[in-house]
Amino acid sequence: MTKIVECVPNFSEGRDKAVIEAIAGAVRACHGVKLLDVDPGASTNRTVYTFVGGPDEVVEAALAAARVAFARIDMTKHKGSHPRMGALDVCPFIPVRGVTQKECVAIAATFGRRLAKELGVPVYLYGAAATKDFRTTLPQIRAGEYEGLKDKLIQPKWEPDFGSREFVPRWGATVTGVRKFLIAYNINLLSTKEQAHRIALNLREQGRGPTQLGRLKCCQAIGWYLEEQRLAQISLNLTDYDVTPMHVAFEEAKKDAAELKIGVMGSEVVGLVPLAALLQAAEYYIAKEELFILEEEQKVQLAINRLGLSTLSPFNPKERIIEYCVGAGQGVGKLGRGSVEEFVRGVAARTPAPGGGSVAATVAAMGAALGTMVGQMTFGKRQWEALDASMRRLIPPLHHAAISLLPAIDADTAAFNAYMDAVRLPQGTEEEKGVRERAVKVATEKTIQVPLSLLKAIDQTWEPLVEMATVGNMNCRSDLQVGARCLEAGAWGAYYNVLVNLDNLLEGPERNSYLTQAEDLLQKARRGCEAVLSEVEKRAE
Known part of the structure; x- marks a missing residue:
């Protein structure tokens, strides 16, 4: 699933159009983010920017905007009706999709640390990212506003989370943290x-x-x-x-x-x-x-x-x-969105990815889709009207599986590419070797977790598919048979990918756990496929 974070920085300038546009331009120029809104207020002398993107991208965009503000906003001359204490007054990060609050806390901390280091300004954390109970809310931290900041900074209890206690007159201080989407x-x-x-x-x-x-x-x-x-x-x-x-x-x-x-x-x-x-x-x-x-x-x-x-x-x-x-839709990547021809040619090309893992996800998604189709060809038809209640229950999990498996097509290729990037990291010094070793371990686990997740998703299809085989439209029996075989093939493909990637993981409890899970899920897939085929054959006799 595509990770989306919203960033809503509030800058203490709402009247100078050139400055407002310069900050907006800095955000627009950043790759991987989309500026959604610029809302200036003359009376508040404040502009609220809203942009979204991936975790790393929103941090870069927020820093780019802050650099412009550092050069063009002078807090010694600022007046406005809104409470404020800095040129970049507050910069919250909000989880939107595929990102947890905990991850956003890390994002805010990364931004705050880099902002303080690069611009030499004090930065406080608030909300879910706060480090002290008495400064979790903006009103608590802003008390005294810009005018009281110089005296506030020298108090031990108000030492910034990042940066020094030195007062920076042109800037003031910045608050960053995490909040829910409003x-x-x-x-x-x-x-x-x-x-x-x-x-x-x-x-x-x-x-x-x-x-x-x-x-x-x-x-x-x-x-x-x-x-x-x-x-x-x-x-x-x-x-x-x-x-x-x-x-x-x-x-x-x-x-x-x-x-x-x-x-x-x-x-x-x-x-x-x-x-x-x-x-x-x-x-x-x-x-x-x-x-x-x-x-x-x-x-x-x-x-x-x-x-x-x-x-x-x-x-x-x-x-x-x-x-x-931002074009995220259901989180389906380039491979999943492309044509069948493009995908087949991509698999057939002289490249290691897309490979067996992406093909396994594709085949499994088609299997779940065929089960869904059989349900759709049964539901709402007069001769099978008595089955409508059953179809309302059986179709949704199969449909959900078919759609939710689409992102896995790209996930396998992305995991492989990330592993290869980690392997290629330099290892000329002991420090570089340590960095590379940790990166390879993380990437290796991802190459195992992706096909294991595929096995788990396939496992959710067998119960509704077996029941579909017992009551569904028998004019579609070959579709049920093909669907079951596709899901089983997808399970085998995912299993093989778990095995090959386990070769890169050292012996230990974690390795054994992955292997046990994969073997159990594969056996369940084999039994599920046999059950579907058996039910269809019974009804065809």
Whole structure:
């Protein structure tokens, strides 16, 4: 899966267009990142930049932007309505896809360390990356702001996480860390401002005060009125959409609106939204309405429709969903996205990759897809109407396996290339030998874990495929047979790749564990294939 990190640096300049554009240009010039938004504010004298990319790429882009700011922003002359303590005031990193919060903590630390070393400025860590309990939030660290920073730096408790205590007048100090993705989400009401705010108070976590807390955790909200639209809105910040998803906020607002006899006219997302947030909503409405939807695109459209996200203006998924903006889609790489002809020619070329591992993943994905097809050719047809409930249960795991195996086609080749890069590292000195040895070990384990993950994914297909063979459309029996053989072949291919890469791992408990897992999963694949073929043959007699 493609790793995506969002970075939202706030620079203390919101009026000088040349400086604002110079910082934006530095980000745009960085490979592997996409600048999504530049939001300057004259009264705050502050500009918020939003860009996304891989873990290493966002760090490089943030440093490039900071270099421009260091040359062009002078905090001794800065005035603005927003609290601030530095030219690059705060630089949070937010996990979006395929990246854990723990990984983002390491990313923030890398950025902070490099920023302090390169520019000679003090840097503090906050949020999940904070090193001290009394300075986890921005208000705690910003207390006294830029004007009080010189005296603050000499206090032992306020020694920076990176850099010295020396006050840098032109810069001040920077805070970096990790936070969850914040969704700015508005719900439209045919009501007054006061009615909208009344519902907002019911919903938001702080409610009306300590004795009257609201119903939704990780939710900030107020009510306001839009004169140009002639409607009110509940304006929400969902600070952790895993705790309070958009659809939960929307449905709770609808309950309160119904009690007040207020019309709800859809909702809107301000800025960008992670794909997972829309899929959460889709799964809720699929379950609530007992729908049967498999494809991601259709799920996204369902969420847009049920939440009314296009009520005020069209919601274009390609422009509003982060993963689609950066072309990440479902994490399928170049090999998986290419044509069959390109893939076959690539395998046949005089290169070691793509090789057997990528072919095994391709074959396995086709096997799961054939099982899905048999289910699709059974579901919704009048003569097999009695099987609809079974097909609703059996098709999704096979479909999920088929789609989720696609990234594995590229993963095997990427793991092999990473191993070869590690092997080629210099080893002229003892230090270089140590670096190379560690890199080779990490890369070797990855070449084993990738095919082992393929075996585990294949293992999830046998139970639904065997049942599909017992009840599915028998006009498609050859597809079931081919599908089972493809999955078994994929398992054999993954097993062989585990074995060949184990040769690069020293003897020990870890090596034995990998081998045992691979052998067990291969035997389960052989039994699964036999079971599918046996069921088909019984029904064909």
